[in-house]
Amino acid sequence: MAQVSMTVNGVAVSGDVEGRTLLSGFLRDHLGMTGTHVGCDTAQCGACVVHVDGQAVKSCNMLALEADGSEVGTIEGQATADGSLNTIQQAFQDHHGLQCGFCTPGMVMSAAALLKDNPRPTEAEIRHYLEGNLCRCTGYHNIVKAIMAASGQDVGSIAAE
């Protein structure tokens, strides 16, 4: 066992982990933060996306010890301090960007990473950026719409397919 320390959503945390402990496992099993979902466990689906030092990564494909000393952001840190939804989350609700909701934490974290680098993405850029986030319910359409809306752009231009 080795000690790992990091900040998660601005809070300093630490724990004893094995070499093989994944970041997703540390968040869920050690910290009890189960908002980060593990879908495929093969780095395909993106439900486990979190931010490590500001960058979107698949937490099921990164060792917890690799994040030692890092600033980690998870879905639990997206809502504002009073618990109300942030702009991206609200847009997902407004535009019905989720059905079962399993992929949503990863979708929101990917969307947040995209909008940080590219505050006004085109529809094509959004669809391209979400390549590593799978959703089996929505057909992606309303997710794309929600991210467009969260970026302050008109969603009327997205034609129904």
Place this chain on the structure above:
Amino acid sequence: MYNFEFEKPSTIADAVAALGAEDAQALGGGQTLIPTLKQRLAAPSALVSLSGIAEMQGVCIEDDGSVAIGGATTHATVAREAAASYPALAALAGQIGDPAVRNRGTIGGSVANNDPAACYPAGVLGSGATVVTNTRQIAADDFFQGMFTTALDEGEIITQIRFPVPQAASYQKFLQPASRFALVGVYLARFADGVRVAVTGASEDGVFRWSEAEEALTKEFRADALMGLKVNPMNMIGDLHGSKDYRAHLVSVMTKRAVQACS
């Protein structure tokens, strides 16, 4: 996943020392290795992370104009930082996997793994790059030795890859959309003294140079110069995603597109 010791040295020397332990293995970004460990296809005693070694990070321009990329540099960093100095290679890096994978996966990890469908081996071989390790410099033509096989010795680390910058270059990737690897990828680089064409995703022997196309394009740099040229389908990968003949055909198509993109 079987358990292992984890080490994260901050210098190349310390990493080499740690890799001297029996069954220790280097860890780049882990985007292939961690899924492999989960499948229990490998059981190293220790993983030696290369992500904490500052001298293996980043993109810089050498005095001779070549672009040198640290072995632990992520695909996302290459896509961003090499965009001005070597656009075709930066574009290749920006097409690997998906954004979250590009934020972790490294050039050294990809090249050392030499997956037969990975993008970087085509970029390295097509550019005629030099693979720099902790002990020596290896020409790309000598480095790739067949599917998942390279010239690297046990415990040897790719510290840097140096790319001569061609007059024009293009990577044309026919995406396998489920894996986001290349079903066929062609990296074409045009230098003053000739054209290099490297193909990934297609051959059962991993990345290879298509010498007939190189000769034809060196004589005459036009897509029409490839008319009638085709790789031997017998040596191609055939699987449920594409037959041998299909991949052989794609090699010609993607090479033509690369020529057109450079013209």
